[in-house]
Amino acid sequence: MQLKISWADLPSEVIPHYPNDSAQDLDVISLGVTETLVENMPMEILNLDPAKILISSLLSSKLLGRGIDQLDDMRWGGKYHSGDLSSNVSETLTYAMLERKFGVNLLDVIPLRSVKYLSYSPDAVIEIDRYPKLVSFLNGKGFLFLNSRGTHKWSLNWLVRNLKRDIIRIEKVRFPDNFAILTYLVREKEWEMMAVVIRP
Secondary structure (H helix, E strand, C coil), X not given: CEEEEEEEEEEHHHCCCCCCCCHHHHHHHHHHHHHHHHHCCCXXXXXXXXXXXXXXXXXXXXXXXXXXXXXXXXXXXXXXXXXXXXXXXXXXXXXXXXXXXXXXXXHHCEECXXXXXXXXXXXXXXXXXXXXXXXHHHCCCCEEEEEEEEECCCCHHHHHHHHHHHHHHHHHHHCCCCEEEEEEEEECCCEEEEEEEEEC
């Protein structure tokens, strides 16, 4: 299957971290990053192996029992349309994207979604140093924290709102020395993923 991807960089120094930073700064940042992601779609198109997608779902909170393209006939059903399952599909495709683009071994992905109810845990973490392509892309070493969301009903406000929430959450574990990729999967007519890279 084809996955269209847009990327946007978010340097750590522009994110509010300290008490004297304005909370409104994050609103402006989230809107600006969202506009960049929309304008950049697509920056690249990856062909994902359906078998690798199924294997990737083993790392997510729910196993995708059917092929990902076969889910379309259920897309407007209540549970499939819910944030719970659409985020699961996004999480699965994020892992498959990392495997395809950077050669990440799925066995090296440490899933954390099962403790996400604690409100500070991202979906997963990867040790960057193991993957030269990832080191080159991120221009650094350390840990890469991942957070994924998905929707089947696109809205600019949805992305701005969730990006702000996810930045706050991911910064609790990423800041100051590590990396993060926040992914947002949109499935309307095509499979589109918007990815935000946060570097120290």
